[in-house]
Amino acid sequence: MSVEEINGARTPIDQIMLEKIRADFPILGLQVSGKPLVYLDNAASSHMPQAVIDRIVRYQTQEHSNIHRAVHYLSELATREFEEARVKVQHFLKAKESREIIFTRGTTEAINLVMHGYGRSFIGKGDEIILSGLEHHANIVPWQMLAQEKGAVLRVIPMNDAGELLIDEFEALFNSKTKFLALSHVSNALGTINPVKQMVAYAHKHGVPVLLDGAQAAPHQPLDMQDLDCDFYAFSGHKMCGPTGIGVLYGKAQLLEKMQPYQGGGDMILSVTFEKTTYNVIPAKFEAGTPPIMAAIALGAAIDYLNGIGLAGIELYEKELLDYATMRVSALPGVRIIGTAKKKAAVLSFEIKGVHPHDVGTILNSDGIAIRTGHHCAQPVMQRFHVPATARASFAFYNTKQEIDKLIDGIRKVQEMFS
């Protein structure tokens, strides 16, 4: 099967398929507070299907060794599986070459890698970095650190009351000092899907490279680096059915080649003397030390699993879940949805009038319902909407409309208690 066929699988997720999918996730059978778990915190971290768990067990019981080093059987096997995982990620992103895929600890480390490897060499005093008002702290703080070190300036794309970026204002931010654009593909706090293809094209007209934070996009829709044409793309394994401790930085080869290494150590060198070190070629240049081998291989298995269902089908089904949840929550008096962009991924942030989100979260938990409450590591978004925190339900393809009904019942119960 070609990559096109895999990613473009048109199979819609119907009731029969949904039951099969749910049976793949052992944790979904868990009871919490004596009730069946209703897991609606997928934007924070998703769960792992048995196939990925089995892959981890197989690796640890039959394949583990350090990679890129010894000539023995296990080392060669582990190296081959690790590099195959890299190729799986390459196909998942439709990257041109596997050397454009760098394994990191997660999205945060991937962004920090770009800040250190690219930013510190190519962004200087008085230069401007454009970010959006929707960013997660992971795509704000590294750039703030760089700006402080170099005397560069951060410029922020504002948004409207729906949580959509203002494209005219975005375009007006560009000038001769603009050196970088760091932007979320999908907002973790509000679910807004940004028009990134259009924004990347505009930045490129000004010769400005673009990093997309794809942590909330990668699990939910097919991705195509050739179509998006971004220069860097970052995401995490644990938000897409893989384990924690593994993430990916995609970068265009010609940019990665001219960047400085992020960390020094083993594997990232060709030769070392006390006088001089010659760095390895990409991707090894950016993978100092022993990488999370098991986690990378498990991420490869998670990609296989998602491809088996089809990202296009996942996107369609999650849209159906989001539309249903939006319709049901909007019908509740005293509940306000925060983030009402026309294009949204499976995130529903809301507040219940007169009830703090933490009380909402605690009471829902007593019915086995897991949501996130807090500022979602996006305090500027909270400030923009004048709330200290929100309650956030976020969906995955293994969630059901019945679970959304339980959320609605839970919200009603909260309102009753606080009335």
Add this chain to the structure above:
Amino acid sequence: MTDMRQLYQEVILDHNRKPRNFGSILGANRHAEGHNPLCGDHIKLSMNLLDDRIETIAFEGEGCAICKASASMMTGAVKGKSVRDAETLVEEFRGMATGTFDPDNQNSHLGRLKIFAGVKDLPSRVKCAILPWHTLHAALHAGCSVSTEGEADPAPGTTIGE
């Protein structure tokens, strides 16, 4: 705790809706502020200490029901008390919320404050209940800013940017 009504009792919900001693005291001789950055809970405490006794006390701020009710009932409980007796309550309340002090112990002074005993089963909410009491402790000791995030006062942070 599976039945939330054990924690969210009518008394707590009522103090959340109509917090007592809410506001600030003009000319107060003691002030302290407490906040939990993670939740956004924020309490400002003002009081008048006279001859080692809490003459008046008031609080204002934003927070969840647990935090607000705890602050409201705390102000009622310590008004008129000596610094020493107030400190005993701070210690006992903290112990109860973290599970190291039995509020039904015969030496307990907690009285009605026992209704917060249930938070000990909700580790993520312990800090909400304790925040007003930490703030009171700070106010009694000349006043400063406190946080119960992670149940330890963080080291002074480094500020990036403006």
